Amino acid sequence: MIASEFPVLAVLCGSAPPPDMAAIEEAAVVRYTDARGLPEALTGAQGLFVYDFLSTAVPGAWHAAGDLRWLHIASAGVDPVLFPGLVESDVVLTNSRGVFDDAIAEYVLCVVLAFAKDFARSLDLQRAGTWQHRETERVAGREVLVVGTGPIGRSIARLLRAAGLRVSGAGRRPRTGDPDFGTLHDSAQLTEHLPAFDYVVAVAPLTEQTKGMFDAAAFAAMKPSARFVNVGRGELVVTSDLVAALRGGEIAGAALDVFDTEPLPGDSPLWTMPDVLLSPHMSGDFAGWRNTLVEVFAANFRRWVAGEPLHNVVDKRLGYVPSESQGAAG
Amino acid sequence: MIASEFPVLAVLCGSAPPPDMAAIEEAAVVRYTDARGLPEALTGAQGLFVYDFLSTAVPGAWHAAGDLRWLHIASAGVDPVLFPGLVESDVVLTNSRGVFDDAIAEYVLCVVLAFAKDFARSLDLQRAGTWQHRETERVAGREVLVVGTGPIGRSIARLLRAAGLRVSGAGRRPRTGDPDFGTLHDSAQLTEHLPAFDYVVAVAPLTEQTKGMFDAAAFAAMKPSARFVNVGRGELVVTSDLVAALRGGEIAGAALDVFDTEPLPGDSPLWTMPDVLLSPHMSGDFAGWRNTLVEVFAANFRRWVAGEPLHNVVDKRLGYVPSESQGAAG
Incomplete structure (x- = not known):
């Protein structure tokens, strides 16, 4: 496999990139970016990992998301990325249900x-x-x-x-x-x-x-x-x-x-x-949570690369993962 | 029944007498006392209810306890009243096991x-x-x-x-x-x-x-x-x-x-x-605890007056109620 066959994955993470990304970097062209660089990173990207899950930068960069097929957010709540452009698109949205x-x-x-x-x-x-x-x-x-x-x-x-x-x-x-x-x-x-x-x-x-x-x-x-x-x-x-x-x-x-x-x-x-x-929005953030968030993303990434159904697919009209479709990752 | 047939019960309580004592007052001559008055209150008393359960006044008043047959303490720990004079006596010691x-x-x-x-x-x-x-x-x-x-x-x-x-x-x-x-x-x-x-x-x-x-x-x-x-x-x-x-x-x-x-x-x-x-020695003191403590005492008091075996009898050599003799009150 040559690099050009790899999917391009944008990772919205601000100044602190996610840990434990080595395995993903072996199977994708990974572009780490903050909010300002998001349009450039999204251009030509098939995947977007919103690791900075409180960022509201996605709607403003949506014009560059023409190749995007999958957006995964490192949180349970998807409201920061749930705007009409995403809802009406064919982009699949998955979340980190279960971690917290x-x-x-x-x-x-x-x-x-x-x-x-x-x-x-x-x-x-x-x-x-x-x-x-x-x-x-x-x-x-x-x-x-x-x-x-x-x-x-x-x-x-x-x-x-x-x-x-x-x-x-x-x-x-x-x-x-x-x-x-x-x-x-x-x-x-x-x-x-x-x-x-x-x-x-x-x-x-x-x-x-x-x-x-x-x-x-x-x-x-x-x-x-x-x-x-x-x-x-x-x-x-x-x-x-x-x-x-x-x-x-x-x-x-x-x-x-x-x-x-x-x-x-x-x-x-x-x-x-x-x-x-x-308390400052920390109730779910146990020691090790960042690693667990990346594990959840990585598991879905492997499925995505293999063409398998993704876990934790959000019903974009409802705004959450319906319980009947929660999949094996629960 | 005339008053002289009633048992005499001393209640060590300081300035705050226990609540809910009406039923007991109908079946005993009740003498409420603080630490200073304890020797006088104990003189001729057959029962002693240590409601002020952190008081250390009992040993100093023991010379007046010649008629005492039963001492009940409104706590689980009996260490404040467990001194050699009591241990070596025939006085039965009961506690408030279970309340807290x-x-x-x-x-x-x-x-x-x-x-x-x-x-x-x-x-x-x-x-x-x-x-x-x-x-x-x-x-x-x-x-x-x-x-x-x-x-x-x-x-x-x-x-x-x-x-x-x-x-x-x-x-x-x-x-x-x-x-x-x-x-x-x-x-x-x-x-x-x-x-x-x-x-x-x-x-x-x-x-x-x-x-x-x-x-x-x-x-x-x-x-x-x-x-x-x-x-x-x-x-x-x-x-x-x-x-x-x-x-x-x-x-x-x-x-x-x-x-x-x-x-x-x-x-x-x-x-x-x-x-x-x-925290100031309050972990067990839920709202209503004082009433519950008196209920536990009152239940044992009824057994005592009726000549029945008491609940929560402390093994005075061990310093607690052995589990094999915890009785129906648990």
Whole structure:
């Protein structure tokens, strides 16, 4: 095989290229680029690996993507690359479904326990050198609603149930007897169901249907003692409504790993609000995650070169991988 | 029945008497007292309810306990009342085994997750208004040693295993096939086993055998990446050795809910050490715990008045309730 027979693969990665690319470089002409160089790198490329998965550079370089057949993104959410030009094209879109599931589930259990055990207050008191006994909450038996029924939501449901919480889900297809959620409520009727839950976890994909679904009406429907956890996308939430709900005591707390603007601007009131726990979009990023992301890409790359069906093919109209087509990579 | 036929019950409670005592007051002459009044309250009393379970006043009032037949303590650990005068007497000692188990297990899972997810650092960064992405650890598959095989240790083992960790135990009777721990190592050979574990949880009762068991040799045997969790008694640990091990990098962190002096003195270096999480002896104290403690006492009180065998009888030579005699109350 001579070099010209190799596929051309553009890799959008900014200043930090992905690790473990040697095997791929042996089977493709690999062009590493940042956002500025993307049009040039895309010209004549058949594949695009969006390793810098929060970049919004793809739409602006789409004019150079005439030869593109496959786009793989190193994340579960595909909203940064899902624009009309891609949706209407024949380019196959695959994601990194499965990489983050269990790490995010552990993060969610961590913040649920932190709320129940008043952990942030313990740390603040420790920093102040103050010994102050308090009574805390149990988590066993508390009711959790996981909004989003993809593999991350399912992993959250399984782990929280294992830890003694009672878990239900909310999604597009309500039903009972789901193996992970038991009851799945209709996410289109969310406010009807919210009053029953002590914890509400947002992990839905960001689509036209889910954008802003957690608004004033949703927070008003929650228990005053409820805590809201967002490990999905910041844009699932109307942030000003969340701030108002926290200030007004309509809910008791929020743990947020994602924000509508990232990094979270320094003047956001969320930084200093009591009962708000912030983390910088890292809930799924366990040590070794970058290697795992490249492994997932490499497995699909081998299939692509061999002409086999790809794993984790996104339904570009839905905006996520439908569960019936999740393939062997799950 | 006239009042003189009622048993006399002394209740050591300081300024805050226990709740829910009405039913007991209908069947006993109840004398509420603080430490100073204890000798007078004990004079002629057949029962003593140590509700102020950290009080060390009992030995000093023992000269007045000539009529005492039963002492119940509102805690799992009996070390505050276990002195030679009681051990050598015929007074039956019962404890509140079972009340705290699951709440303490949730606390332990909380601090394990907090270490893995770098939660304290997230909160410090939030307080500083700093967005700083980090990679964090998984807890699934990590190895935990629970030192102490009573009901609290068993609840910890079950919950941590449910959350995906691998759990072993250490106790006086090593064996395999334990339903909660799988393998139980010999706590007399602790340093041989410690190198294998990512988390070491101390929950043994405080006895002559366990006092100071976590010393320089024990910490030196742990992994440099290990975290130590103490929800047992502060005196299980040689605190100066723990401080030195943390400073020397022999272990990576400690979460401490109990201390050899409580409240923890303001000049303790533990307050400000990095990777140390402190809480003020509250891991088991869920909302409603005081009512539950009185329920446990009241159930034993009814048995006592009826002449039935008591639950949770402590083996005063061992210093805890042996598992083979834990009775129906578990």
